[in-house]
Amino acid sequence: MNRISSYKYQINDLKRPVAIYYFVIACLYALTFFGAVMTTHIDTGSDVYVTSSSGISGWEIGTAIFLFVCGLNSFREPFRMLIQNGSSRKNIFAGRFLAFLSVGAGMALIDTLIMTVGQLLTSGSKRWYFKGFYEIAFSRRAESISGVQMHLESFFLIFCMYMAALAVGYFITIGYYRMNKAAKIAVSISVPGFLFYGLPILDQYVTKGAIFRAIGKVFAFFFGMDDKIPYYPMAFGLLTAAVFLGLCWLMLRKAVVKD
Amino acid sequence: MSGIEVRNISKNFGNVQALKGVSVHFEENRIYGLLGRNGAGKSTLLNIITGRIFAAEGEVLIDGEAALENDRILGKIYMMSEKNYYPESMKVRDAFKWSKEFYPDFDLNYAKTLSEKFELNTAKKIKSLSTGYSSIFKMITALSTNARYILLDEPILGLDANHRDLFYKTLIEKYSGNPCTIIISTHLIEEAAGVIDHVVIIKNGEIITDESRDELISKGYTASGTASCVDSFTAGRNVLGTDSLGGLKTAYIMGELDKNNVPEGIEISKMDLQRLFIELTNA
Amino acid sequence: MKIQFEDERPIFVQIAKQIEDGILAGAFPEETQIPSTTEISVNYKINPATALKGINLLVDGGIVYKKRGLGMFVSKGAVKVLDEKRKEEFYDNYIVRLAAEAKKLHISQGEIVSMIERGYDQ
Numbered sequence: 001m002n003r004i005s006s007y008k009y010q011i012n013d014l015k016r017p018v019a020i021y022y023f024v025i026a027c028l029y030a031l032t033f034f035g036a037v038m039t040t041h042i043d044t045g046s047d048v049y050v051t052s053s054s055g056i057s058g059w060e061i062g063t064a065i066f067l068f069v070c071g072l073n074s075f076r077e078p079f080r081m082l083i084q085n086g087s088s089r090k091n092i093f094a095g096r097f098l099a100f101l102s103v104g105a106g107m108a109l110i111d112t113l114i115m116t117v118g119q120l121l122t123s124g125s126k127r128w129y130f131k132g133f134y135e136i137a138f139s140r141r142a143e144s145i146s147g148v149q150m151h152l153e154s155f156f157l158i159f160c161m162y163m164a165a166l167a168v169g170y171f172i173t174i175g176y177y178r179m180n181k182a183a184k185i186a187v188s189i190s191v192p193g194f195l196f197y198g199l200p201i202l203d204q205y206v207t208k209g210a211i212f213r214a215i216g217k218v219f220a221f222f223f224g225m226d227d228k229i230p231y232y233p234m235a236f237g238l239l240t241a242a243v244f245l246g247l248c249w250l251m252l253r254k255a256v257v258k259d
Numbered sequence: 260m261s262g263i264e265v266r267n268i269s270k271n272f273g274n275v276q277a278l279k280g281v282s283v284h285f286e287e288n289r290i291y292g293l294l295g296r297n298g299a300g301k302s303t304l305l306n307i308i309t310g311r312i313f314a315a316e317g318e319v320l321i322d323g324e325a326a327l328e329n330d331r332i333l334g335k336i337y338m339m340s341e342k343n344y345y346p347e348s349m350k351v352r353d354a355f356k357w358s359k360e361f362y363p364d365f366d367l368n369y370a371k372t373l374s375e376k377f378e379l380n381t382a383k384k385i386k387s388l389s390t391g392y393s394s395i396f397k398m399i400t401a402l403s404t405n406a407r408y409i410l411l412d413e414p415i416l417g418l419d420a421n422h423r424d425l426f427y428k429t430l431i432e433k434y435s436g437n438p439c440t441i442i443i444s445t446h447l448i449e450e451a452a453g454v455i456d457h458v459v460i461i462k463n464g465e466i467i468t469d470e471s472r473d474e475l476i477s478k479g480y481t482a483s484g485t486a487s488c489v490d491s492f493t494a495g496r497n498v499l500g501t502d503s504l505g506g507l508k509t510a511y512i513m514g515e516l517d518k519n520n521v522p523e524g525i526e527i528s529k530m531d532l533q534r535l536f537i538e539l540t541n542a
Numbered sequence: 543m544k545i546q547f548e549d550e551r552p553i554f555v556q557i558a559k560q561i562e563d564g565i566l567a568g569a570f571p572e573e574t575q576i577p578s579t580t581e582i583s584v585n586y587k588i589n590p591a592t593a594l595k596g597i598n599l600l601v602d603g604g605i606v607y608k609k610r611g612l613g614m615f616v617s618k619g620a621v622k623v624l625d626e627k628r629k630e631e632f633y634d635n636y637i638v639r640l641a642a643e644a645k646k647l648h649i650s651q652g653e654i655v656s657m658i659e660r661g662y663d664q
Contacts, residue, residue, distance in 0.1 A: 001330055005360050077346045083311055084344035085361035086333035257311040259342055290589055427587045435580040435590045453553065453588040473552060473592075529550055 001087040006095025010078050014070060014103050021066050022110070029056060036128075056118060057131040060111050060158045064165040067104070071169020074100075075177055080257060089253050097245065100166045108159035112151055133158060138230050157230050160237025167244035174251045177258075261322050262286040262440065263308060263336075263408060268317035270303055277303045279464045280317070285408070288438040292455035292472070294448060296540050299461045301444045302340065305410050309338045321408070334362065338410035339397040347386035351396055354385060355403070364405035373399045373429065377422060390417030398426065402433050408440045415447060423447075427454055448533040458532070462540050472532065479530035480516055483509040488524040499538035511538040553588055557596030562605065565616055566624050572616045576606060603627075 074096060082092050111132075118130030134154035135142045142150050176184060203211040263285040270278040278300045285291055295301045306312045308319050310326065310333060319326045326332050345354050351374070359365040374381050377395045388396055394416050401409050415423050431454060434441060445451050458475050460468035468475065479499075482492055489501075489508040499511045511530060521527055530538075551559075564570045576597075577585070583593040597614055600606045605620045617623075644654050 001334060001361050008360065009357065080344035081346060081357075082361075083309075084338075085358065086309075086330070086336060087361070088310070088328040088330045088333060090328055091330050254313070256313065257306070257344065424587075428584045431583045431587065431590060432580065435583060453586065453592075456589050456591060477552070 001082065001085060001091055003091060003094055003098075006082060006087055006091045007098045008095075009082065010074070010092075010095045011099040011102055013074070013078065014099060017066075017070060018103065018107065021063070025059065025062070032056060057129065058133045058136050060133040060161070063107055063111055063158070064161050067107070067162050068165040068169040070103070071100075071166040071171075072173045074166075074170050075173045079177075079252075079255065083257050089255065093249050093252050096170070100163065100170070100245075104159055104162040104166060108155050108162055111158055112155040115154065116151060133161075134230065137233075141230070153230050157234050157237075160234045160241070163241035164237040164244070167241040167248065171244040171248050171251075174248050174255070178251050178255060260284075260320075263326075264320040264323075265304070265308065266318050266320065268304065268307055268314045268319065270300075270307060270312070270314050277464055278307075278314075281461075281464070281466055282317075283459055283466055283469055285440055285442060286457075287407075287440055289440055290434060290454055290456045291440070291442040292448070292451055292458050293442050293444040293461070294458065294536055295444075295461035299540070300464045301461055302412055304461065305338060305340070305412055305442070305444060309333075309336055309410065335407040336410065337362065337401050337404045337406040337408070338412065339401040339414060340410075340412040341416060343385065343393060343397070345385050347384065349385050350381070351379065351383055351385060351388075352381035354396070354400065355381070358400055358404060362404040362406060366403050366405060370399055370403040373402065376429070377425065391419060391422065394418055395422065402429065405437060406439065408442070410442045410444075412444045413446070414443065415445065415450075423450065427451075430454065448536055449531060452532040455532075460536060460539060467539060475535065476529070476532060479511070479513050479535045481509055481511055481528050481530050481534070482525050483507065483528070484525045488522070492522060492525050499535075500541055511535075553586075554592050554595035554599065557582060557586070557588075557593060558599040558603075561596070561600060562624050562627075565605065565620055566628070570616050572618050572620055575613050575615050578613055 078096070079092060082095075083089075115130065115132040119132075122128040122130045132154055134150065134157050145153075175187075179187065199211065203209055265281060265283045265285075268278055268281045269276070281300070281304060293301050293305070303312070307314045308326065310328065321332045321335060324332050326336075349357075355365075355367060355370045358370075359367055371381075373379075377399070379392055379395050379399065383392075385393070385396065394414060395418065398411070398414050401411060401414075415426060418426060427450070430441070443451055443455065452472065455472050457471050458468055459466060482489055484492070484507070486503065486506055486508040489510050493510045493512060496510075496512050497514045499513055501511065502509045511534065513535075516527065518527070561570070561576055564576075565572075570576050579590050579593040579597060582588075582596070583590040586593070597606065601608065601614075604617055604623060606614045607617050609615050640654070649657075
């Protein structure tokens with residue numbers, strides 16, 4: 001099988017979910033708009049000046065979560081289908097990677113366009129706002145740089161986020177596929193258990209909060225909250241994607257077709 | 260060297276040695292019968308050839324090139340197995356279209372014709388096919404790919420007598436028109452015996468037979484008569500097994516036989532492939 | 543048209559014999575085409591190579607010949623050749639055995655002849 005066929009097949013699976021996702025988003029926007037209009041109308045009767053504003057903000061997080069879930073569903077069925085039809089594992093991975101790249105870049109582009117249009121529609125309005133993730137996280141920087149640069153940086157920022165989300169989702173699903181039953185149970189219990197119970201308890205009584213403070217610092221650094229520069233989170237996103245995809249390949253190359 | 264060359268393949272699952280240093284050469288343009296009891300290692304061998312699982316030792320060459328992780332070489336092979344690896348919610352006709360994408364020589368018209376012949380509804384989802392029609396779908400796909408090497412693992416699972424008849428006829432017609440290498444792994448030996456060119460028998464992870472069907476059959480015969488007659492006749496001969504009914508005995512023998520020198524009281528008859536297989540693979 | 547897999551003779555020999563039977567019975571007149579290897583193999587559900595072997599037997603025996611691009615045709619005079627062949631086979635399979643069996647049972651040659659005459663009257 002050649003690369004192109006592998007790519008075509010693996011991106012085909014994503015077409016419908018993406019379409020449904022944007023349909024849902026569109027409905028949500030419509031509802032938000034409607035809901036806001038409804039409530040303002042109700043208030044106007046008593047001549048009260050409406051100071052509250054309503055709108056859309058940071059929905060790109062939704063896209064990232066959606067892509068994470070897509071990543072979680074990207075392995076088993078296509079793997080079996082492509083092996084059945086004479087593909088090497090290398091070819092499967094290459095096609096998957098290109099599909100992720102297409103979807104990540106594509107949705108980042110669409111989301112940037114949505115944001116651009118949304119901002120155009122709500123600019124100058126005190127009542128409506130339409131804020132992208134970038135604007136929220138880096139509001140000061142957003143104001144200080146040109147609109148074009150902001151859109152470019154926003155596009156690239158969410159693209160990196162999306163690639164990371166896809167990679168992590170894919171990693172988890174391949175990881176589970178490769179594990180035998182005992183390992184699956186062990187991981188399913190111990191990892192969340194450690195994260196949500198073990199670590200906090202340890203931190204509270206033993207290290208007196210030092211662990212979470214350290215984690216907080218690391219996150220702030222990588223997400224640029226400290227310096228308000230988006231380049232750190234971009235790099236972090238790409239690095240996460242690269243590392244996890246690398247791990248995915250290591251697991252994929254020895255994956256066997258199971259029943 | 261053309262064909263599928265299996266060189267010294269070994270595979271174990273935990274403590275169980277599924278294949279022990281298996282070597283065999285499947286030549287071009289032949290119909291092979293890969294026979295073996297349940298658990299003998301047939302499916303394991305086929306899965307290793309097609310790259311679904313990895314061998315512990317040894318290698319597989321197809322047309323002289325290593326088959327492992329080799330997209331170009333893998334494009335020459337198609338296997339249909341008991342398990343279905345197609346997405347269950349996919350429709351049959353969409354599966355055909357994808358097969359065309361993956362195997363450029365896939366003949367959509369031929370697939371359509373066969374589907375009509377076998378009364379396979381191509382609008383149906385794969386998951387809604389019965390066992391028999393699932394086999395039919397997989398078989399039609401395999402034959403339509405026009406791959407150089409077609410592997411059929413239990414192709415007639417669930418097929419009724421009429422469809423089995425049609426299956427063999429379809430297989431022969433296709434093979435006649437487009438020669439390729441077909442490897443059939445089946446438990447229904449007598450039915451397939453006519454079609455098979457060459458027999459490979461696996462027993463406990465090892466190949467115990469690898470020869471042409473005609474040659475193999477010519478080596479076997481049965482000798483029946485009273486127990487004492489048969490016992491004296493079989494002295495010094497390679498007896499694979501015996502069956503007794505009261506004082507009468509039947510011996511299954513492999514080796515040379517001088518037809519003109521058969522003693523009184525012994526009736527000689529030919530041993531069919533299935534009987535040969537049973538006697539060769541009984542513990 | 544059926545092959546007996548349990549039959550002593552190899553499949554390709556049986557195929558040749560069945561076609562010979564067809565020729566003798568008039569189903570395949572001289573200078574007409576016999577079924578192709580594909581048709582034969584599909585019909586009997588056997589390997590095409592086996593069918594080809596059977597046909598080659600007939601070619602070797604001068605019963606059929608190949609017309610390039612068209613197929614296999616029954617040779618002129620094939621019926622006569624087959625008649626002779628069958629008569630020889632009849633002698634080998636029946637007469638020789640009959641004589642041996644008769645000798646075993648101490649039946650004289652004269653008695654055999656009258657038995658045969660009796661058989662013909664049936």
